[in-house]
Amino acid sequence: MTRADVALAxxxxxxxxxxxxxxxxxxxxxxxxxxxxxxxxxxxxxPDSIAxxxxxxxxxxxxxIVPDLSNPFFTALGHSLEDVASNxxxxxxxGDSAExxxxxxxxxxxxxxxxxxxxxxxxxxxxxxxxxxxxxGIPVVLLDRTLAEPEISTVGIDNVEAARVAxxxxxxxxxxxxxxxSGPSSLVTxxxxxxxxxxxxxxxxxxxxxxxxxxxxxDRRGGYLAGLELFSSDVPxxxxxxxxxxxxxxxxxxxxxxxxxxxxxxxxxxxDGTEASEYCVPSLSTISQRFDELASHxxxxxxxxxxxxxxxxxxxDLVRRASCGCTEATSDQGGSDR
Amino acid sequence: MTRADVALAxxxxxxxxxxxxxxxxxxxxxxxxxxxxxxxxxxxxxPDSIAxxxxxxxxxxxxxIVPDLSNPFFTALGHSLEDVASNxxxxxxxGDSAExxxxxxxxxxxxxxxxxxxxxxxxxxxxxxxxxxxxxGIPVVLLDRTLAEPEISTVGIDNVEAARVAxxxxxxxxxxxxxxxSGPSSLVTxxxxxxxxxxxxxxxxxxxxxxxxxxxxxDRRGGYLAGLELFSSDVPxxxxxxxxxxxxxxxxxxxxxxxxxxxxxxxxxxxDGTEASEYCVPSLSTISQRFDELASHxxxxxxxxxxxxxxxxxxxDLVRRASCGCTEATSDQGGSDR
DNA sequence: CTGAAAGCGCTTACAG
DNA sequence: CTGAAAGCGCTTACAG
Numbered sequence: 001m002t003r004a005d006v007a008l009a010x011x012x013x014x015x016x017x018x019x020x021x022x023x024x025x026x027x028x029x030x031x032x033x034x035x036x037x038x039x040x041x042x043x044x045x046x047p048d049s050i051a052x053x054x055x056x057x058x059x060x061x062x063x064x065i066v067p068d069l070s071n072p073f074f075t076a077l078g079h080s081l082e083d084v085a086s087n088x089x090x091x092x093x094x095g096d097s098a099e100x101x102x103x104x105x106x107x108x109x110x111x112x113x114x115x116x117x118x119x120x121x122x123x124x125x126x127x128x129x130x131x132x133x134x135x136x137g138i139p140v141v142l143l144d145r146t147l148a149e150p151e152i153s154t155v156g157i158d159n160v161e162a163a164r165v166a167x168x169x170x171x172x173x174x175x176x177x178x179x180x181x182s183g184p185s186s187l188v189t190x191x192x193x194x195x196x197x198x199x200x201x202x203x204x205x206x207x208x209x210x211x212x213x214x215x216x217x218x219d220r221r222g223g224y225l226a227g228l229e230l231f232s233s234d235v236p237x238x239x240x241x242x243x244x245x246x247x248x249x250x251x252x253x254x255x256x257x258x259x260x261x262x263x264x265x266x267x268x269x270x271x272d273g274t275e276a277s278e279y280c281v282p283s284l285s286t287i288s289q290r291f292d293e294l295a296s297h298x299x300x301x302x303x304x305x306x307x308x309x310x311x312x313x314x315x316x317d318l319v320r321r322a323s324c325g326c327t328e329a330t331s332d333q334g335g336s337d338r
Numbered sequence: 339m340t341r342a343d344v345a346l347a348x349x350x351x352x353x354x355x356x357x358x359x360x361x362x363x364x365x366x367x368x369x370x371x372x373x374x375x376x377x378x379x380x381x382x383x384x385p386d387s388i389a390x391x392x393x394x395x396x397x398x399x400x401x402x403i404v405p406d407l408s409n410p411f412f413t414a415l416g417h418s419l420e421d422v423a424s425n426x427x428x429x430x431x432x433g434d435s436a437e438x439x440x441x442x443x444x445x446x447x448x449x450x451x452x453x454x455x456x457x458x459x460x461x462x463x464x465x466x467x468x469x470x471x472x473x474x475g476i477p478v479v480l481l482d483r484t485l486a487e488p489e490i491s492t493v494g495i496d497n498v499e500a501a502r503v504a505x506x507x508x509x510x511x512x513x514x515x516x517x518x519x520s521g522p523s524s525l526v527t528x529x530x531x532x533x534x535x536x537x538x539x540x541x542x543x544x545x546x547x548x549x550x551x552x553x554x555x556x557d558r559r560g561g562y563l564a565g566l567e568l569f570s571s572d573v574p575x576x577x578x579x580x581x582x583x584x585x586x587x588x589x590x591x592x593x594x595x596x597x598x599x600x601x602x603x604x605x606x607x608x609x610d611g612t613e614a615s616e617y618c619v620p621s622l623s624t625i626s627q628r629f630d631e632l633a634s635h636x637x638x639x640x641x642x643x644x645x646x647x648x649x650x651x652x653x654x655d656l657v658r659r660a661s662c663g664c665t666e667a668t669s670d671q672g673g674s675d676r
Numbered sequence: 677c678t679g680a681a682a683g684c685g686c687t688t689a690c691a692g
Numbered sequence: 693c694t695g696a697a698a699g700c701g702c703t704t705a706c707a708g
Contacts, residue, residue, distance in 0.1 A: 015681095015703080015704075018703060019677095025703090026704085028678085032678080046447070046450065046451050048453060048701055050452070050702085052701080053388045053702085054702070055684055057703095069413055070613060089448075091431050091452065092432045093429050095420070095429075096416075096417055109384070110427075110429060112384065113387050114388070115386060220613060220616075220617045250617055253617045253619055279562065279590075340684095342685085350694075352686080364688085367694085385686080389685030392699095393699075394688090395700075
C-alpha cells in the first residue's frame with residue numbers, strides 16, 4: 001500500500017495525492033481532492049513517515065534526554081513534554097543518560113543520526129558538549145539545568161529566587177538554625193539553590209554555618225544520608241531547605257528513623273512540585289514548578305529556532321503543606337494554595 | 339556529507355562504504371576497508387538512519403506506550419527498557435496514553451506510520467485494539483497488563499501468586515482481618531491480584547468480607563481514598579494487601595491522617611518494588627518485580643518475532659520491610675532481603 | 677489545477 | 693573483492 005496505489009485508485013498522480021494529504025504546496029480541485037480522500041479511505045493507506053522524512057528533511061520527531069528516568073521530577077517534565085508535543089503531531093525519542101556524560105554523548109549522536117528535528121536535554125553537567133547538534137543544525141534547548149556556555153536556549157525557573165523564597169518562608173516560621181541540603185556542585189541548579197538559601201539567611205541576619213550544609217546526590221539516597229548526618233549532629237537545626245523533592249523524601253525518612261519530628265523539631269521546605277510531595281508523611285511544603293509551562297516553552301524554543309539563544313524563566317509557586325508548619329500534619333488533606 | 343563523499347575520498351564506490359560500515363553483506367579487502375575507515379574519520383561522516391531505514395526497511399526504533407509517565411512503576415519499566423535497548427543500538431519512541439484508549443490508539447497509529455520495528459505496550463484496558471500493528475507486521479509485546487485476547491506475546495509476573503504470597507505473609511504475621519485495595523476491574527492485573535488475595539484468605543479459612551474490599555484507581559489518590567474509608571470503617575482491618583505501590587503510598591498517608599499506626603494497628607504489603615517503597619514512612623514491604631528481567635524478556639520477544647505468541651512469566655521477590663511488621667519501623671535502614 | 681520526473685541517502689541483488 | 697544501478701516511498705520544483 002503506497003502512494004502510487006492511492007494515486008491509481010483515485011485516477012490521478014502521486015503528486016496530487018501528496019498535495020491533498022499535506023494541504024499543499026499546490027492547490028487541488030475540490031472534486032479531485034474528494035476522489036483522493038475516498039481512495040485513501042478505501043485502500044486504508046497510511047503514509048510512510050520515513051520516506052516522508054527522507055524527502056522533506058523533517059522527521060517530526062524530537063529527542064528528549066534526561067539524566068534519570070526513575071526520578072519523578074524528570075518524569076513529570078517528560079509527561080508534560082509528551083503531552084504538548086503530541087498536540088502538534090510531534091513524538092519524542094527517549095534517552096536516559098543515567099547521569100553519565102559518555103552515555104549522554106552517545107544518545108546525542110544517536111539522535112542526530114536519527115535526524116531529530118530538535119533536542120530537549122536536561123544535561124548531566126555543565127560541561128555537556130552540544131556542538132555536534134549545533135553543527136548538524138539541530139535546535140537544542142536545555143531544561144532545568146543549564147551549562148556554563150550561554151550559547152544555548154534555556155528554560156527553567158529562577159533557582160536563586162526559588163531557594164530564597166523557600167528559605168524565607170522557613171524564617172517566617174520563626175526558624176533560625178536553617179540547614180541546607182543541595183545537589184552536586186557540578187550542577188548550576190544546585191549551586192543557585194544553595195546561593196538562594198544563603199542570600200535569605202544573610203538578609204535576615206542569620207548565621208550561614210557550613211556545618212549545616214550538605215551537598216549530596218540529587219536523589220532519595222542523597223537526601224537520606226544528609227538527613228542522617230543532619231539529625232545526629234551536635235549543631236542544632238530547626239529547619240532545612242532541601243533543593244530537590246527526591247532528597248526531601250529521603251530526608252523525611254531519615255527524620256523518621258532518628259525520631260526527629262517534622263515540622264515540630266525541624267521544618268522542611270523543598271523544591272520541585274511533583275505529585276510525591278503531596279503524599280509524603282508529613283506532606284511536603286515545596287516550591288512547585290509549572291511543568292506544563294516549562295514544557296510549552298521548551299517545545300516552542302525547539303520548534304521555531306531563533307538566530308540567537310533565548311532564556312525563558314518560568315514562575316513557580318510556594319505550596320504550603322505540613323512539613324513547614326503551615327498546616328496540621330494529621331489534618332492536612334494534601335491540598336495546596338496554588 | 340553523504341556516503342558519496344566518503345566513497346570519493348576513499349576512492350571506491352558507495353556500495354563498498356556500506357559493506358564496511360555494515361560489516362556485510364559482502365566481504366571487503368582489508369586495505370580497502372582501511373581506506374574507507376580513514377575517509378569516514380577524515381570527513382566526520384555520520385550515516386543517515388532515515389535513509390538507511392527507508393532502504394533497509396528497519397528503523398532500529400521501537401515504540402513504548404505506557405498509561406502514565408508519572409507513575410514510578412511504569413517509569414521503572416521504561417528505565418530498564420531503555421537501558422537494555424541502548425545496549426543493542428535500539429531507541430524508544432515514547433508514548434504516554436494517559437490511561438485513555440483513544441490516545442493510545444493514536445499513539446499506536448503514529449508509531450506504525452513511523453515504521454517502528456516493534457511495540458512494547460502497557461495497555462490501558464483489556465479491549466485495546468492491536469490488530470493494526472499485526473496487519474503492519476509489527477511485533478507487539480504486552481508488559482505488566484494483558485488483554486482478553488491471547489494472540490499477543492506477554493511479559494509479566496504471576497499476579498495471582500504474587501498477591502497470594504503477599505497476603506499469606508500478612509497471615510503469617512497473625513493478621514486475620516485482611517482488607518484488599520486493588521485497581522479497576524477492567525485490568526486483568528487488578529483482577530488477578532484480587533483473586534490471589536482471596537485464595538490466600540480462603541485457604542487459611544479467613545473471612546473474605548466485601549466490606550474490606552476497595553477497588554480504586556491504580557494511583558496514589560486511589561489508595562488514599564481507599565485508606566480513608568478503610569480506616570474510618572466499623573469493620574475491623576488489621577492488615578491490607580495493596581495491589582500497587584502508588585496506592586500503598588496514598589494508603590500510608592491516609593493511615594497517618596487517621597491516626598492508624600502501620601504496622602501496629604494495620605499491617606501493609608504492596609506490589610511493585612519501585613525505589614519509592616524503600617523510602618516510605620514506614621518503609622513498605624512489597625512484592626518486588628524484577629524490572630531488568632521484565633525488560634530483557636520484552637525486548638527479546640519484540641526483536642525476534644515468533645510465529646506464535648509467547649507468554650513469559652518472571653519471578654518476583656517478597657521484600658520484607660517495616661510496613662508488615664518484619665522490621666522495626668524506626669531502625670529499618672531501608673534494606674531488603676533480596 | 678495537474679503530472680512526469682528528479683531527488684532525498686541509503687541498501688543490495690546482480691554482473692563482473 | 694568491487695562497482696553501476698535499481699529501488700525504498702515520499703516531496704517538490706518545473707513545465708504544461
